[in-house]
Amino acid sequence: MKTKLLTLAAAALLAACASPTLQIDRTHVSQNQDSRVQFLVLHYTVLDFEKSMKVLTTGGKVSAHYLVEENPARVYQLVDENNRAWHAGVSSWGTATNLNSSSIGIEIVNPGFTDSPLGRVYAPYPQAQIDQVLALSRQIVARHHIRSDRILGHNDIAPGRKQDPGPMFPWKQFADAGLIPWPDAAQVQIKQAIYQLAPVPDVNWFQQRLAQIGYQTPRTGVFDVATREVVSTFQMKYRPTNYSGDMDAETAALLEVATTPGGMLMKQPAPADSQARSPN
Template sequence: MKRLFAVALLAGLLSACSTPAPVLTQIDRSVVSVSQEPRIQFLILHYTAINEPASLRVLSQRDVSAHYLVGDQTPVKVWQLVDEGRMAYHAGLSEWKGYSRLNASSVGIEIVNQGFQDTPQGRVYFPFPQAQIDQVIALSKDIVKRYNIKPEFVLGHSDIAPSRKQDPGPLFPWKQFADAGLIIWPNADEVARLTPLYTQQLPEARWFQQKLAKIGYGVPQNGQFDDATRNVIIAFQTKYRPTKFDGVADGETAAMIDSVATQTR
């Protein structure tokens, strides 16, 4: 009897082992939820602060990466280093309009540029060749079109991490991006009208903080011109008024902030 039971148990185990694995049934994709959006919502622009060969080596072999690298040699070369469907490590700790850790929801473009050099006469920034900028604009327009990225979500690294990053720097030609329809730009007539008014009576710190937060910056709301708030003002000025980016909340800066905030959805 015991032998018969053992044989039966063994037969049962063998039968269980031979049971075919479940097969996924056909997936019905005829019903699509309206509550969704593309994973890619941001386009983030950087400079590498090193030369082209070093940029390519670092972005392909280290623990940082970007989807694209745009060179500065002639002819300008564009490398795709990471598939857009995969996450690249370019944004780090970052924030914009309540979104954080933007690596997962952005495409990153690194632009070969030495950044700046500190000299006895002061800090000197390196310009971007126009041929290089033409390629960055063309690439940006292609990405923005494919993912329907909003103009207020085309950003520099300094926009999303103003306390620790300053790229792509004051010589990056953001106005050309505005002319190409890629970003919001202050209305010149509105700025001219508002500047003397705000110069005569400068808004309080909380006004600046609220307006900058509406634009998208991660800025304190404590009513003080603290270091974090000044860093955000510097980031804004570097982008929209690169001739003077000292972090001082003056009348012209207030007028430009007001104009951009008014256009921000």
């Protein structure tokens, strides 16, 4: 009996020393917060659907939150939006670096480019696939309140190292959908006429303006390979018919308008019901 009493006493003592049950009051919510997701980054896969799915879901050390198939056009979620996917690699935009930690990545099934005797040829995107990417992007932007100037291509955040989603990606459709701003065409026309009659700005001007937008740009005053790659990346988005990387009059006009207050215009998104009725 004495041994039993000692055992009970010891158990009671241990119970008294145990940690209390954790109770968390969640009735008070701070107004001083936002989503950890600050960027939306768009890619192409360079692989077909089956290979893309395998690489993004197995041991390839690369992943994305979403994969968008081309035929049929279908969206697959591979990583929860609350988790970090490994899609951006070495990357930067403005003062932000290591964008895996603050972005959602969308991989789009597309073969990318092939090099031919006539030059590099990029593959087009089916419109039905783009419609899915647009719809998905709208939802992600709405959930996380992502700024319009932070909807980017992989090449924007890693110019030269990456080319995706390439010049065939229809960024203008994103502008028409009210997702990203676009250079005011009237202002661009006026500036281009001026630069066609006078010398275009020097490389220092180009480097400063590209860095102002957010591109990781050399500030050397030399038109080197790295600077040409950044110029080409800018052209892929805003003038995809010619992405030579040359500092010409039209590129200077686009760049000046893009970095001038009031130069970038935002369209109001169409109402949800009209979006639903719009043809693919």
